[in-house]
Amino acid sequence: MPAADAQSDHDAPAAVLEAPAPTAPTRTPQQRPSPAEEARTIVSATTTGTLATLSADGGPWASMVGFATLPDGRPVLMVSTLAEHGRNLERDQRASLSVVAPGREHARDPLDHGRLTLAGVAERATGSDADRAHEAYVAAFPPAGLFSTFGDFSTWVLRVERVRWVGGYGRMDSVTADGYARAEPDPVLPRARGAVRHLNEDHADALLAMTQVLGGHPDATSARCERADRYGLDLSAETPRGRASVRIGFEAALDGAEGLRAATVALARLAREGAAG
Amino acid sequence: MPAADAQSDHDAPAAVLEAPAPTAPTRTPQQRPSPAEEARTIVSATTTGTLATLSADGGPWASMVGFATLPDGRPVLMVSTLAEHGRNLERDQRASLSVVAPGREHARDPLDHGRLTLAGVAERATGSDADRAHEAYVAAFPPAGLFSTFGDFSTWVLRVERVRWVGGYGRMDSVTADGYARAEPDPVLPRARGAVRHLNEDHADALLAMTQVLGGHPDATSARCERADRYGLDLSAETPRGRASVRIGFEAALDGAEGLRAATVALARLAREGAAG
Numbered sequence: 001m002p003a004a005d006a007q008s009d010h011d012a013p014a015a016v017l018e019a020p021a022p023t024a025p026t027r028t029p030q031q032r033p034s035p036a037e038e039a040r041t042i043v044s045a046t047t048t049g050t051l052a053t054l055s056a057d058g059g060p061w062a063s064m065v066g067f068a069t070l071p072d073g074r075p076v077l078m079v080s081t082l083a084e085h086g087r088n089l090e091r092d093q094r095a096s097l098s099v100v101a102p103g104r105e106h107a108r109d110p111l112d113h114g115r116l117t118l119a120g121v122a123e124r125a126t127g128s129d130a131d132r133a134h135e136a137y138v139a140a141f142p143p144a145g146l147f148s149t150f151g152d153f154s155t156w157v158l159r160v161e162r163v164r165w166v167g168g169y170g171r172m173d174s175v176t177a178d179g180y181a182r183a184e185p186d187p188v189l190p191r192a193r194g195a196v197r198h199l200n201e202d203h204a205d206a207l208l209a210m211t212q213v214l215g216g217h218p219d220a221t222s223a224r225c226e227r228a229d230r231y232g233l234d235l236s237a238e239t240p241r242g243r244a245s246v247r248i249g250f251e252a253a254l255d256g257a258e259g260l261r262a263a264t265v266a267l268a269r270l271a272r273e274g275a276a277g
Numbered sequence: 278m279p280a281a282d283a284q285s286d287h288d289a290p291a292a293v294l295e296a297p298a299p300t301a302p303t304r305t306p307q308q309r310p311s312p313a314e315e316a317r318t319i320v321s322a323t324t325t326g327t328l329a330t331l332s333a334d335g336g337p338w339a340s341m342v343g344f345a346t347l348p349d350g351r352p353v354l355m356v357s358t359l360a361e362h363g364r365n366l367e368r369d370q371r372a373s374l375s376v377v378a379p380g381r382e383h384a385r386d387p388l389d390h391g392r393l394t395l396a397g398v399a400e401r402a403t404g405s406d407a408d409r410a411h412e413a414y415v416a417a418f419p420p421a422g423l424f425s426t427f428g429d430f431s432t433w434v435l436r437v438e439r440v441r442w443v444g445g446y447g448r449m450d451s452v453t454a455d456g457y458a459r460a461e462p463d464p465v466l467p468r469a470r471g472a473v474r475h476l477n478e479d480h481a482d483a484l485l486a487m488t489q490v491l492g493g494h495p496d497a498t499s500a501r502c503e504r505a506d507r508y509g510l511d512l513s514a515e516t517p518r519g520r521a522s523v524r525i526g527f528e529a530a531l532d533g534a535e536g537l538r539a540a541t542v543a544l545a546r547l548a549r550e551g552a553a554g
Contacts, residue, residue, distance in 0.1 A: 048387045050327035050375045052337035055396070060329035060337045062375035063441075064392040084394075084441065098327045098339035105382055110325045111418060115341040117361075119332070141388060164340075164361065 020241035022216025027274065028267070029249035031231045035173035036183035039116045039165040040073050041229075042101045044185035047140040049099040051077065053088035061088055066144075067097065068136035070157065072181045075118065076125070076133040077156045078144055086154070095122045095158060103193070112168040120161035120177075124154065133157050191257035192228040199225045199233075199264065206264075209271035211237045215246035230254045233264070297518035299493025304551065305544070306526035308508045312450035313460035316393045316442040317350050318506075319378045321462035324417040326376040328354065330365035338365055343421075344374065345413035347434065349458045352395065353402070353410040354433045355421055366433060372399045374435060380470070389445040397438035397454075401431065410434050468534035469505040476502045476510075476541065483541075486548035488514045492523040507531045510541070 033041065051065045063085045067075040075097050079086040089095065101114035125133035133155050138145045147153050163175035175183075199207060204222070210233075211223040220237040223246065227234045232249035250263040310318065328342045340362045344352040352374050356363040366372065378391035402410035410432050415422045424430050440452035452460075476484060481499070487510075488500040497514040500523065504511045509526035527540040 048377075048381065050329075050339050052327075052329035052339035052373070054335075054337055058331075058335065059371040059396060060331055060373045061394065061396060062327050062329035062339060062373040063394050064375055064377050064443075066388050094336040096329070096337045096339040098341055100325075100341050102382060104325065105379060109418075109420065111343050111420075117338065117340050119336060119338060141386075143386065143388075166341075 020217070020239055020244045022244075022246075024216045024218050026216040026247070027214040027270075028232065028247075029251070030247055031249055031253075032234075032247065033186050033189070033229050033231060034179075034183065035165045036163075036175045036179040037186055038114065038167055039163050039175050039180055040183045041186040041189050042114055042116050042165075043069055043073060043075065043099055043118075045190040046099060046102050049075070049097045051079075051085050052096040052098070053085045054092045054094060055084065055088055056091065061085060065097075066137075066141050067099075068133070068140040070129075070132060070136060073183070074160060074181075075158045076137045077122065077158065078137045078141075078148060078153055079156065080147075080150070080152045081154075082152050086152070089122050089154075089156060093122045093156075095120065095156075097158060102190070114165075114167050116163065116165040118158060118160050118163055118180075120159045122156040123159050125157045129157060130155070186229045187256045188228055188230040188254050188260060192260060195257070195260050195264075196225045196228055203264075203268070206268035206271065207235055208237075209275055210248045210267055211235055211244075211246050213271040213274035214267065215248055217244050217246060220244070220246075228260060228264075233267070297494075297516055297521045299521075301493045301495050303493040303524070304491040304547075305509065305524075306528070307524055308526055308530075309511075309524065310463050310466070310506050310508060311456075311460065312442045312444075313440075313452045313456040314463055315391065315444055316440050316452050316457055317460045318463040318466050319391050319393050319442075320346055320350060320352065320376055320395075322467040323376060323379050326352070326374045328356075328362050329373040329375070330362045331369045331371060332361065332365055333368065338362060342374075343414075343418050344376075345410075345417040347406075347409060347413060350460070351437060351458075352435045353414045354399065354435065355414045355418075355425060355430055356433065357424075357427070357429045358431075359429050363429070363431070366399050366431075370399045370433075372397065372433075372435060379467070391442075391444050393440065393442040395435060395437050395440055395457075397436045399433040400436050402434045406434060407432070463506045464533045465505055465507040465531050465537060469537060472534070472537050472541075473502045473505055480541075480545070483545035483548065484512055485514075486552055487525045487544055488512055488521075488523050490548040490551040491544065492525055494521050494523060497521070497523075505537060505541075510544070 053061050055061045081087050096119040098117050104110050104113050107113045160177050163180045166172040207223040211220040212218045217237050220239050223235045223237040230253045235246040237244045237246050330338050332338045358364050373396040375394050381387050381390050384390045437454050440457045443449040484500040488497040489495045494514050497516050500512045500514040507530045512523040514521045514523050
């Protein structure tokens, strides 16, 4: 797994953070989205973030902005010099954009939730970038078709130099600018919320069987699905040894959310057969 | 109204931004929360925001943080030096916190939504502040009771020097540090979402009567409630002259959301009597 285990670096007794390890072999592929894919997925799934710029005195200034995303993951901003961040960018183009994955308002713990930071330099869109950037922003914010005619608005594209992704407690990593540009957003994750709810509401037995038979925790007493991505399901399971994080991978990566149902049914069957065998 | 009308500053023909003005006198108090009250209300209503700090090279760094709020509105942060923002604060204490009002994910236009920026200096909590800050943060994030025992975590309190509030398109203002510290969060606004929905679902006729009889728009054809605060209701109304913003004020400011029903019923009666008179 490419995500660094930052938990082990905490200046604390490791035991307090340790989740129970599997007591049996896991029987599905354990691939999951790479940090670069996680980062691109978060950026692609929303159109608002918080921009950090430098004020006249060199101090930091955080402010909410709308943004669109170019195909290589660069964010597009349209800002007014009536706003402090707009004046800041005119003076110093260094900028950082923080983006939080959708759904934080409904998260059980808002800190155990995906987000990322991009840092780099804001550049005025020029050449073919200019049209693409403008089109992308207006598609995300139709009223911007009007704003953009005002003389105080400018379109900027953030040239990404540094990427830091945090998936939640203990799941985080840095991503190279090149890795970020080349990664593909996960086609399943942002569209799977309904499917995840359906699994938890109607198929708790299947999730428990997957956990016991395929996920390496034969003593699990209940399991719920936390999320689905193109490579598999993240489950959390109650065991007599504590709450475990369980990865159940699909046989093959999915190309879209429409493959989720068949892939999940196949896993449920595999778990039933394994339990019977 | 204390909020500056920033729209008129746009480098654009004013007409494109103008909403229809009342064609009859408004018949209720027109007070609304001050920018300082709006700012305090947003900060009090949530526990996540985005922190801007300065990286080692002096560039800005934006990252999601949890925060709690002291009674004077100062945000409390608990950050780890394993995170870049934690290392940044150790080096340079200048910081800015951007906070977005809850509900943005469901807003019709996420840019027409309340948010604010605080900027100042992060100070290590000392003396009586230290206990209050720690207690406030752990109350907001119970797992922090555990984190705070790790050697890599520190508690910081943001000394607020500058406050910039944005209520949505064309509603924005700066607030003095003193005005921010002394203002009271609105006791109604964060708890009124259900009441607003109820008004729109079941009392559209009363909202239209308020708009026509009390709100200065006798030609309105429909009205919906956008929000409620301790001083009154913000409505948007369709008129043959375009969509109007209508303020309907309560007779007296409310002390809590429990007074909302009686105050709204009184306004509906006033509108009916005015229509009949």
